[in-house]
Amino acid sequence: MAQMNLLQAINNALDIAMAEDDSTLCFGEDVGHFGGVFRATSGLQEKYGKARCFNTPLVEQGIIGFANGLAAQGSRPIAEIQFADYIFPAFDQIVNETAKFRYRSGNQFDVGRLTIRTPYGGGIAGGLYHSQSPEAYFAHTPGLKVVVPRNPYQAKGLLLASIRDDNPVIFFEPKRLYRASVGEVPEDDYQLPIGKAEVVTQGTDISLLAWGAQMEIIEKAAEMAANEGISCEIVDLRSILPWDVETVANSVMKTGRLLVSHEAPVTAGFAGEIAATIQQECFLHLESPIARVCGVDTPYPLSLEREHMADHLKVFEAIKRTVNY
């Protein structure tokens, strides 16, 4: 085991993936010699050469289109979009191409080897265009897998699983935690399952569900609730698509209550999908309405960032309201 921050864990996973398979490539804006603006690809060009780890021109639709072509050809591309806020020029390539490659060809062609890595999320004074959490747009697209890790250990295991998965995966990296989250990470190869949620802390009164950087927020709120005698079960969804209905439903059947929290605006956020499914699965077990604590329905602001965010205090208040319903 080694102490790694989230960036180092990602870099380590990329290193393992490139070492094991000569057809694995890492590319994107500033990804080559510089190692990416966050340095997630540091040292990879030196180690594996310019042909396999390189800077691309500044064109997101080009990056993903190029990656689709590589994956269709049989290579294993790991494409970086510098910020999730800048993924939208590639939306057509992802939604109409990546996601539908296999289906439209009757499985004659696929881009299952593709992994798209991109930093997402707020709380870093990034304003409108360095803060967004766009997972729900992609969750609405059959054919994609969407994964979000919460810490360095999860990041390495889930990224290796994403790279090796035979389906295209969008891997959202919580950039607020890149250097802030440090933990024990095995230096050896390991994978964590895609499509599987994890019960992080057992509890009895309410299930709290989140993913990525928001896990820290609900954990903090759960500590405050514990001081008031409320026992929270904390669940990390880990995969947004496909998502683990069974683990969440089992938790809710035990606690009778559910709170879902994400950074993205509440309207049409992924919490809505979860709430709809869980009321279907667990209707007779529910003791209160499913609560959503999410971003306000506005673009992500700069100076009023704290007011906009689904912080631990808002989650704590919602826990109390739900338990006392």
Add this chain to the structure above:
Amino acid sequence: MNTDIYKEGEVVHSPAFIDGHSVDIPVLKILKQDGTTYPNAELPELTQAEAEKVYKALAFHRVLDERMIAAQRQGRVSFYMAALGEEATTVGGAAALESQDMIMAQYREQGCLIYRGFSLEDFMNQLFSNEKDLGKGRQMPIHYGSNELNYLTISSPLGTQIPQASGYAYGQKLQGKDAVTLCYFGEGAASEGDFHAGLNMAAVHKAPVIFFCRNNGYAISTPSDEQYVGNGIASRGVGYGMKTIRIDGNDILAVMKAVQLARAHAVEHSEPVLIEAMSYRLGAHSTSDDPSGYRTKEEEAKWAEHDPIARFKSWMLAQEWWDEAKDAELFETLREEILAAVKVAEKIDKPPVEDLVTDVYDDVPKHLQKQLDELKEHIKKYPEAYPFTAGRI
């Protein structure tokens, strides 16, 4: 179908590929670094009073950037982007326009705003995202905008303003306005799909837009030779069938001359023009960047010798339109004024909580009003957690 647009060469019967670098592109240079002009150089129209305004804008730009980089290092602002070495491209561009012309910038074009008279207070209020910011404190520092000065608010995603400029200029033409749109972008942003879409739309629909590429050698860490292998950005203008010129971007007289002529052409013929200004980003991409990871001090030092402000100052001195005593006084005054303005702006309150939900739409819809009401109740419970807004609810 009209086939006149195909300028056919001779008919050949064995394959003749055209080389990818077969278009030679001249570079316009008017002013030498020592302040003299090239023999027979055609100077832009420029009176002494205008020249002084241009020089003062350049000086303001240089001092503003120096002071704000220092303020960022001191933790007083979260972020900053300087335009060190590229000031001539924006100050010169704005100086060659009329005030009714629209400017759509990328993000490093504060020089245009300075020339057009955006006040020091307006700069500071945006940089400190306080309640007097015209953008209501919503965007990161340097995302300026001014409806009054015809300068569209900056959007971080790259290249998005390019097709918008084509549409804006087309509207100006249809309404018979004596106005054009000047659209800035970098050589990196010219890789975006929006660049190609925007140039072709403007060319096909004959929009009076001036596309101005600041080719400063780097897109963050990516050097231009990893961005494209063609003959720069100018060669693409030819591909889209538009008038194109390449200029020395550190030569403000060349910038002004090119933009003056481009404007006249755009207005008279309702056609777009592409200008590629060759320059160098002497500073970091932003305060979040460290260029020592991707380029040498020697390279930077070489380009520092081409400082556009020193070059124009030498010319002003040679015209006897400026002197060293005035210069020293100008820089001293600017430093004092900007420092004083920082101290004022950083004490102004952040925007009130209501500004979170306004301007998402023209009016605040019911669901957002409800979210705001709930948020206010929440803030009242935990005022210490929301210090910017709690005192005013």
